[in-house]
Amino acid sequence: MATQLVKALHAKGYIIRQVMNRTPESARTLAETVGSQWTTSPEEIKKADIYLYAVSDAILPEMIHRNPRKEGLHVHTAGSMPLTLFDGEKKRAGVFYPLQTFSKQKVVDFAEIPLFIEANNNTDSQLLRQIAETLSRKVFNADSQQRQQLHLAAVFACNFTNHLFAIAEQLLKDANLPFEVLRPLIEETIEKTTTLSPPEAQTGPAIRNDLNVMQKHIEQLAAHPQWQEIYRMISKSIKSTT
Amino acid sequence: MATQLVKALHAKGYIIRQVMNRTPESARTLAETVGSQWTTSPEEIKKADIYLYAVSDAILPEMIHRNPRKEGLHVHTAGSMPLTLFDGEKKRAGVFYPLQTFSKQKVVDFAEIPLFIEANNNTDSQLLRQIAETLSRKVFNADSQQRQQLHLAAVFACNFTNHLFAIAEQLLKDANLPFEVLRPLIEETIEKTTTLSPPEAQTGPAIRNDLNVMQKHIEQLAAHPQWQEIYRMISKSIKSTT
Numbered sequence: 001m002a003t004q005l006v007k008a009l010h011a012k013g014y015i016i017r018q019v020m021n022r023t024p025e026s027a028r029t030l031a032e033t034v035g036s037q038w039t040t041s042p043e044e045i046k047k048a049d050i051y052l053y054a055v056s057d058a059i060l061p062e063m064i065h066r067n068p069r070k071e072g073l074h075v076h077t078a079g080s081m082p083l084t085l086f087d088g089e090k091k092r093a094g095v096f097y098p099l100q101t102f103s104k105q106k107v108v109d110f111a112e113i114p115l116f117i118e119a120n121n122n123t124d125s126q127l128l129r130q131i132a133e134t135l136s137r138k139v140f141n142a143d144s145q146q147r148q149q150l151h152l153a154a155v156f157a158c159n160f161t162n163h164l165f166a167i168a169e170q171l172l173k174d175a176n177l178p179f180e181v182l183r184p185l186i187e188e189t190i191e192k193t194t195t196l197s198p199p200e201a202q203t204g205p206a207i208r209n210d211l212n213v214m215q216k217h218i219e220q221l222a223a224h225p226q227w228q229e230i231y232r233m234i235s236k237s238i239k240s241t242t
Numbered sequence: 243m244a245t246q247l248v249k250a251l252h253a254k255g256y257i258i259r260q261v262m263n264r265t266p267e268s269a270r271t272l273a274e275t276v277g278s279q280w281t282t283s284p285e286e287i288k289k290a291d292i293y294l295y296a297v298s299d300a301i302l303p304e305m306i307h308r309n310p311r312k313e314g315l316h317v318h319t320a321g322s323m324p325l326t327l328f329d330g331e332k333k334r335a336g337v338f339y340p341l342q343t344f345s346k347q348k349v350v351d352f353a354e355i356p357l358f359i360e361a362n363n364n365t366d367s368q369l370l371r372q373i374a375e376t377l378s379r380k381v382f383n384a385d386s387q388q389r390q391q392l393h394l395a396a397v398f399a400c401n402f403t404n405h406l407f408a409i410a411e412q413l414l415k416d417a418n419l420p421f422e423v424l425r426p427l428i429e430e431t432i433e434k435t436t437t438l439s440p441p442e443a444q445t446g447p448a449i450r451n452d453l454n455v456m457q458k459h460i461e462q463l464a465a466h467p468q469w470q471e472i473y474r475m476i477s478k479s480i481k482s483t484t
Contacts (some may be wrong), residue, residue, distance in 0.1 A: 010320030037432050057455075078457055094436045099427055101434075101445060140423065141285040149417035152459050156469075157410035157424050158431045160476045161403045166440035166483060168399035175391035179399045179435070181356040181382065185341055190428060192343075193421070195364060198408035204401030213322055215301075217394050227398075233475055234402045237468045241408060 001053035001102040003030055008110045010034035014132045041068035042118060050075060052096070057081055064089050073124050079151040082144035083118050094119035094128050097147055098136075099154065110135040116150065117140040167227055199241055200239045207237035243319060243345040244296035245272055250352050254275035254376045259290045284308035294338070299323055306331050313338060315366050321393040324386035325360050336361035336370050339389060340378075352377040358384040358392065409469055418477065441483055448477035 002021075005029075010016050016036040021027035026067070031038035037046065045067050053076040055063050060076055064086060067074070074090040079097050086093030095118040102108060106230040115132040119125040120179050125141065142150065159240065165186075169179040192201040205213040214235060221228045244263075249272075253351040258278040263269035264284050265446035273280035279288065287293070287309050295318040297305050300368040302318055306328060309316070310383045316332040321339050337360040342348060357374040359381065367383065374381040384392065407428075411421040434443040454456050456477060 005456060010368070018370075020325070057452075058331065072317040082459070099423060099431055101427065112426050114325050114426065138423070141417070142417075142419070146417040146419060148458070149413055150419060150423070150464050153410040153417075153419075154424060154427055155446050156406045156413070156473075157458065158427050159444070159480075160406050160472075161428070161447065162431055162440055162444055162446075163404050163448075163476055163480050164398045164406070165435055166444065167479075168395040170393055171395040171398070175384075175388040175395075177384070177388060177392060177395075179440070181380070182396060183393070184354050184356065185343065185400050186432060187401070188343055189404055190432060193404075193407055198404055198411050198421070202401070202404055202408065204259070204397055204404075206401065206405075207423055210299075216322070216390070217397065220390065220394050226475070226482065230402075230472075230475050230479060233472050234405055235273075237409075237472060238401075238405050238469065241405070 001098065003103050004108045004110075005052070005054055005077070006030060007035055008108070008135055011129075014131070018206045026048075043068060045069055046059065048072055053077065061085060073119075073127065075128065079147055079154070082148075084144070087118075092119075092121065092124055093208060094124050095144070095147065096128055096132065096156075097142070098148065101158075111137055112136040116140050116147055118143055118147070137168060150219060167224075167230070200240075202238060206236070206238035209239060243340065244294075246344050246350045247294070247296055247319070247340070248272060248276055248348070250372070250377055256416055260288045261363075262287060280303075285310060287311055290314055293390050295319065301325060312433075315361075315369065318368065321358075321389055321396070325362060326386070328362075334363065334366055336375065337386070337389065338370055339384070341392065343400075352378055356380040356382060358382050358389055360389070407470070409466075417476070444480060444483075446480070448480040451481065 006016055006019065011084060016034040019027050019031040019036050019038045021051055022040055027038040027040055049071060050073045051067060053060060053063055055077050057080065058079055060078055070090060073094060074086055074094045075094040075096050076085065076091040077096055083093055083095055096112050099116065100108065100113045113136055115136045115138065117128040117132050119128055168182060172179055217231060218228055221231060248258055248261065256315065258276040258313055261269050261273040261278050261280045269282055284306040289311060292315045293309060293311060295302060295305055299320050299322065302320055302323060314330060316328055316334060317336040317338050319338050325335055325337055340355050341357040341358065342350065342355045355378055357369040357378045357380065359367065359374050361370055371381055378423055409422060414421055448465045459473060463473060
């Protein structure tokens with residue numbers, strides 16, 4: 001995400017003063033792209049208006065602590081980390097959270113990516129919104145609790161959805177059919193939610209309470225007890241949602 | 243599905259001899275569109291080369307039985323019903339199963355819809371393939387067992403996925419955020435499976451075994467014990483897949 005975000009900010013005319021990365025090659029490569037200095041050690045961090053921490057949750061607290069700069073606006077990009085992480089460390093603090101998965105290779109168009117911002121004072125909140133709006137058309141204020149809920153919702157809608165695809169792929173493999181055959185149906189499932197709310201769009205044996213089909217499916221899953229459990233739990237939840 | 247399929251076949255030059263529907267308005271409307279006769283009673287079914295049963299699973303056996311015609315090729319369109327349904331009723335039998343959800347209003351482009359065909363003899367299998375290929379570029383032979391597995395895979399990848407969207411929508415509502423914010427991430431989740439297999443594309447706290455985040459998520463779900471169960475089961479299944 002660091003790479004994509006820094007490139008996007010640079011493209012919009014923001015001056016990237018310095019790039020920090022533990023790996024010199026990574027730091028240098030990105031720095032060269034955006035015409036900035038680079039370093040591998042927090043002790044060498046230069047003075048700037050904004051310090052952007054686009055690092056994993058695991059090392060974020062340590063990085064905040066090791067940055068010797070106290071002045072300026074300190075901003076992290078982590079969906080599930082609270083703003084209070086900066087308490088006692090930095091006076092002006094914020095969050096700038098893009099809700100998307102990133103890879104280094106694929107260039108991302110930020111225009112459609114929802115950006116969630118938070119700051120511990122109004123002026124910085126407005127400053128972050130201004131920056132966010134140069135990148136994206138979808139900027140939201142979200143406090144740490146909202147962001148936490150957003151992260152949980154994304155786990156259900158994306159991480160868990162991907163696992164259901166993995167199960168479907170294996171079931172099809174067992175029947176010598178390629179995953180590709182499901183693609184039009186999957187796309188229609190997504191497409192439907194643009195005109196109907198997900199509960200309205202629900203189809204399948206569970207919502208019809210078609211016990212025969214469900215019993216047959218449970219039997220088909222005999223070799224996969226965990227998937228049987230998932231089948232039962234989600235079917236039960238579908239039935240109790242309506 | 244009947245409406246869409248009959249219109250598509252008519253558009254490709256196939257002669258629709260007669261439309262049958264229990265509701266006269268429905269029968270007449272479709273018949274007028276494709277220039278055919280219509281009826282509401284099985285007893286009046288005219289002789290034809292092919293009899294297509296595009297009806298719900300629940301009434302399919304009865305419809306097969308009530309059609310007085312024994313000659314010709316009898317074809318149903320149900321994903322989870324076996325070919326043996328015709329045994330003892332009709333000599334020549336087949337299945338013509340389009341893997342897509344249909345609505346009467348929305349015109350469907352069959353070209354991209356996977357069609358799965360089966361017949362109880364080679365000549366009819368080839369005949370059904372020929373018809374299928376005039377409609378779609380994705381025609382597969384699939385026996386009843388493969389079709390059953392396909393149906394189960396579709397329940398996981400589509401029906402259950404839609405329920406995960408419903409859960410995500412409610413979680414976002416609780417945080418005053420619209421479901422729309424998840425759309426780019428959902429689209430990227432689907433998009434990823436075009437270049438990576440679903441297990442390779444897996445991200446999130448479960449695959450990282452991030453116990454802190456998972457514990458926090460379980461606590462956030464305190465008001466929804468069924469969703470907690472789903473969270474635990476899918477996370478466990480993700481961990482044991484790799």
